[in-house]
Amino acid sequence: MNLEPSTSLIPNALIDRFGRIIRDLRISVTPRCNYHCTYCDPLGHTHPEPAGVLSVRDVDHFVRASALLGLDAARFTGGEPLLRKELPEMMANAAATPGIKDIAITTNGTLFRRRHKELLEAGLNRVNISLDAIDQTVFAKATGGGDVKVVLDAIDLALELNLHPVKINAVSIRGINDNEIINMARLSLEKPLHVRFIEYMHLNNSQLEVYKNAFLPGSEAKAMIEQEFGTLEVVPTDPSSPARVFKIAGSQGSIGFINPISEPFCGACSRMRLTADRKVRACLLTDRELDAGAAFDSQNPIEGIIDVLLEAAHRKERMGDILPKIRERTMVAIGG
Ligand code: SAM
Numbered sequence: 001m002n003l004e005p006s007t008s009l010i011p012n013a014l015i016d017r018f019g020r021i022i023r024d025l026r027i028s029v030t031p032r033c034n035y036h037c038t039y040c041d042p043l044g045h046t047h048p049e050p051a052g053v054l055s056v057r058d059v060d061h062f063v064r065a066s067a068l069l070g071l072d073a074a075r076f077t078g079g080e081p082l083l084r085k086e087l088p089e090m091m092a093n094a095a096a097t098p099g100i101k102d103i104a105i106t107t108n109g110t111l112f113r114r115r116h117k118e119l120l121e122a123g124l125n126r127v128n129i130s131l132d133a134i135d136q137t138v139f140a141k142a143t144g145g146g147d148v149k150v151v152l153d154a155i156d157l158a159l160e161l162n163l164h165p166v167k168i169n170a171v172s173i174r175g176i177n178d179n180e181i182i183n184m185a186r187l188s189l190e191k192p193l194h195v196r197f198i199e200y201m202h203l204n205n206s207q208l209e210v211y212k213n214a215f216l217p218g219s220e221a222k223a224m225i226e227q228e229f230g231t232l233e234v235v236p237t238d239p240s241s242p243a244r245v246f247k248i249a250g251s252q253g254s255i256g257f258i259n260p261i262s263e264p265f266c267g268a269c270s271r272m273r274l275t276a277d278r279k280v281r282a283c284l285l286t287d288r289e290l291d292a293g294a295a296f297d298s299q300n301p302i303e304g305i306i307d308v309l310l311e312a313a314h315r316k317e318r319m320g321d322i323l324p325k326i327r328e329r330t331m332v333a334i335g336g
Pocket residue numbers: 033039040077078079080081106107108128129130169170171198199200201202203204331332335336
């Protein structure tokens with residue numbers, strides 16, 4: 001029996017009430033992480049996968065349903081996605097889905113050397129690696145004991161493998177890694193790396209005063225970098241990209257600022273998220289989620305998921321809650 005829905009009944013683009021076209025999937029394949037970054041509120045990685053976690057089949061159905069609605073890029077995240085042993089299988093299925101053009105991961109890099117071959121075979125096109133500092137003491141403080149050498153090695157490997165553009169994600173936090181902003185920016189001079197400074201979002205349920213004191217606007221990070229390296233050159237970018245991108249004169253790479261709090265880019269948001277516990281979430285900074293469990297378990301999962309996606313797009317907020325507040329979930333459980 002053919003369970004694929006008749007494509008003539010499906011809109012060929014997922015458009016929300018505000019006219020935004022949803023093209024990008026973020027799939028969180030596990031809430032577990034082997035780092036303990038306080039800004040993210042990690043669940044321990046020693047726990048087994050929680051009951052009801054997304055299966056390979058679930059991800060396959062979700063990607064196929066999304067592709068029928070015109071979504072064309074799938075990024076796997078978490079938690080730490082490389083902790084999930086089935087990740088290559090999930091990626092390979094996504095890569096084989098008609099319409100999907102780009103397969104990417106966001107990772108802390110710790111397991112990248114160990115797993116890169118299977119990821120490449122599965123169709124990995126691009127990788128974003130998180131790195132908050134180069135100094136080992138600062139890095140260990142930011143990540144709860146991480147070894148920066150391992151992550152720097154993963155970054156070099158991604159360059160060797162020509163997974164361009166290799167993007168580095170650094171969350172700038174006053175009192176934690178603000179003294180490393182210059183060192184991080186320098187990475188883009190020496191190597192073809194695209195270092196993106198991300199504003200700290202209140203997605204860890206930290207005390208509000210602590211958060212407010214730690215928040216460091218992207219404009220301040222930019223001013224620090226310009227004081228050291230001179231005025232940054234503007235790099236033209238796709239307007240739907242969240243980063244405003246610049247270059248240090250003569251550099252091989254670039255420097256981006258992702259400023260969701262001081263310069264929200266919700267107007268150009270093209271994302272839809274699937275959490276590891278099978279909830280569809282249209283906005284990172286809004287708690288509203290749709291439980292897709294029944295759709296995944298139904299006789300016609302693709303049709304059911306299409307309905308959930310249409311409803312999630314219809315309800316997608318014009319703007320996320322950028323002000324600090326206590327959230328139902330922290331970043332690690334949503335998938336960054
Ligand atoms: N474990 C992977 C990693 O480290 O890249 C993927 C998951 S992590 C949640 C994805 C991204 O979210 C990372 O670049 C991380 O720095 C960022 N992130 C986590 N919490 C954040 C917060 N409160 N504000 C801004 N970015 C955050």
